[in-house]
Amino acid sequence: MTSVHPNGNDPAPRLDRAAIAKRAARDLVDGSTVNLGIGIPTMCADFLPDGVELLYHAENGILGFKELSAPGEGDPNLMDAGGKFPKLVPGMAFFDSVESFSLIRGGHIDVTVLGALQVSHTGDLANWMIPKRGIGSIGGAMDLAANSKRVVVAMEHTARDNIAKIVDECSFPLTAPDCVDEIVTDIAVIEIDRKNDRLVLREVAPGWSCDDVQAHTEARLELDGEPGLMA
Amino acid sequence: MTSVHPNGNDPAPRLDRAAIAKRAARDLVDGSTVNLGIGIPTMCADFLPDGVELLYHAENGILGFKELSAPGEGDPNLMDAGGKFPKLVPGMAFFDSVESFSLIRGGHIDVTVLGALQVSHTGDLANWMIPKRGIGSIGGAMDLAANSKRVVVAMEHTARDNIAKIVDECSFPLTAPDCVDEIVTDIAVIEIDRKNDRLVLREVAPGWSCDDVQAHTEARLELDGEPGLMA
Amino acid sequence: MVFVCEHFGTNNQRSVSDIQEKDRTIWRVMPINKTTNSFADAVADIPSGASIMIGGFGGAGGQPTRLMMALRDLGVGDLTIIGNVAGISKTTGYGWPDHLDPIDQGMFFESGQATKIICSFPVPGTTNPLSDIEKAWREGKADVDIVPQGTLIERIRAAGAGIPGFYTPTGVGTTVAEGKEHREFDGKAYLLEEALSADYALIRAQKADTRGNLQYIGTSRSFNPAMATAAKTTIVEVDEIVEPGGIDSERVGTLSTYVDRIVQRESGDPLP
């Protein structure tokens, strides 16, 4: 694992976490059943395009939740998968873990947005364990990654010290092989063409060139037309 | 398939269907979860010993039903597995077929009482298809017979023309092998000692000797002490 | 808005629709409305050759009778029907009120539209007349695949739950086991059974909200909730369609994600 760009030579500021979430949110289709992972993925809910409403699934057993309760007002009997307390809203449904994971494993989640430690050029995902800790938490991540109709990774493009996260082969333990469809980062949007095992650079952040993005990416990026500008 | 006693030489009247049900009911333990098949088994519910209450399961999705609605007053949304309409009573629970057969297959039914076409000396049960019809209905019978903690057959001892129903080997298609624990008929109570593959004659009807019962039974009956009198 | 959370843990009798009335403006309704205008519209795209799950147990309760009649009227053929106690009400009255003429899956065999049924109970009791399904089978016009009821519902559930195969003790040592893989776990034999999906599920519920959440009543659940998860397209016949919130969140029996189309019966429909 090496630093892809040891001097950290960024040609322009990277997008912040909210901007990553906003860009990932733009591809979410009205009426979809979605599961948003903790962190940047959860923030997607704050940036939905006008007219788009989603049916949020939390693997602990809710479909149709929206915003959280005010601090101090939540009830432990209405928790989301991140351990926060949403509000009770009309149209919500509660169910047990058997049903929740039948929904996931059965391929009924339209889109899962999650964070990653590494993504490979074939769409392999590693996001549950840092080897040096020796132990990790799988939770629902393997079920979601392996079985959702579409898997989007929303994350910072590189780890600390500019270590590449988009790599030729994942060195961290996999969550699922061959599962990621799109990566949205603070400097690029990359489509994973899983039929041909190639990464296609679709968009770059303002001030970033394709070469700049490639310099921060271990896996080889290909072009399929001129990349657009992230906004 | 031959008539075991072609002249129909009965030494005394056989018990009627209600008396078979009453005898089978005597062994049902208070608080048990039970499934009663159509016919004589259903009638067990009318003859429970004092102080015994059972939790009746119907495989279409009820636990805890009791008597039927009066004619014309039933509701199709509250049906039992025989297509009749029970009353709504407190403590009842409704569930779907997945849960109903999880309960059965998981071995949570304490006792199933059902009818039979044939029972073998090893406890094989045949009750779902008459070969000459060429087609039959399995329904929940295989699940119940194969998976209940205890399986009791309540039936007439012989078929029409005194054809034996308690046989060496079933000639009819099996519902489940090696599953019956006890047979209650109109002339005898027979325990199936499945560990040793033998039939033990436990009780005979009034006026019937052990030899009389054996004469109506293809499979060999053994004694383990003097049989009691059915009452 | 505080009301919701303050009372959630202590007053479970309150339904979400009560909250909606107290402060209607804070809720937005999902734009997806799955309401379909007629039973004919709801089944119009079903092609010949389709596999079709039909909910219910047998009897009137939980059976999508109006959807079935619409499919019969559509007239498409070469159908595979998947159901439970299939087609025995007409000859036995099973599960129907005495004063009504029963309607059941046999209609697709009487009409010649169906060429196969996968079910647990195609034959009425031995002393009853032949069902339409049994007649079609005798005439060589229909295949009948008889599956133990628990295996049938578990195979349907498995299809919806992403389980391609599972082992079951039911059927070992019987004709059902022929040709199937056997495997021992802890010294006991089991059969491998595979998931069973369909192109369409026609199901029945008591109530739907416009998004497609469903509420069932009594024993009318039966095969309906599992079938909703196992078909490419799930079409639901309901007595009532309500706005989101009109079904208590604790009573949702099928999640809206599984539902494609909902049709409301006419009020006062004489059929159960």
Place this chain on the structure above:
Amino acid sequence: MVFVCEHFGTNNQRSVSDIQEKDRTIWRVMPINKTTNSFADAVADIPSGASIMIGGFGGAGGQPTRLMMALRDLGVGDLTIIGNVAGISKTTGYGWPDHLDPIDQGMFFESGQATKIICSFPVPGTTNPLSDIEKAWREGKADVDIVPQGTLIERIRAAGAGIPGFYTPTGVGTTVAEGKEHREFDGKAYLLEEALSADYALIRAQKADTRGNLQYIGTSRSFNPAMATAAKTTIVEVDEIVEPGGIDSERVGTLSTYVDRIVQRESGDPLP
């Protein structure tokens, strides 16, 4: 008695307890009363070496906190704990109201009573302090078997449902797949996973009737209903025990057949 049937199909808001009040004399109550006097009594027969499922998802909701504390006080050792997001509330506050000190499964590792956990989520987020479970693992005092959450709950469900093994797509191509049988269905690879049962299940519900039917609320279902089916002995902590009929027949989340003992919390218990 006619009342029941006349209204059943048309007024689903009515609960059975309403009927009971109208005509109390017609109902008899099952003699089996599963109420147990204290949490200590309810767990008293749990021996050292037992395997114990603990319900909930992680967080306070749906967790049998009082039963867990009674088991800790009982002091038996060499326990195997089976749970989901196990032991992370204490270090992260996960799923607990801000003003309370979280209590979680880590207590059995802190006390040295547990030597193994089977769970999906034993480690708090990477920036959080070590959980008691992680500490015990690092010190070589506890085995940790990490199972994908969907596989964990399906294995528990399978144990209760008489399914000894099933195939799942989850975990293929990961460390979870090591040593497991792979099999293709329709050209896609799956893993064989086996049923997971336990000696005891400690679970939490909102309400029980005296026979043991259970009602859950909100997201506090989670692992509880499946665990109730998968243990030799199921012990339930509830907020309220009612007579049969006090739970709507449409809202029974766990059937009484699965339940062995129920214990009611003290009213006003400060723990959620």
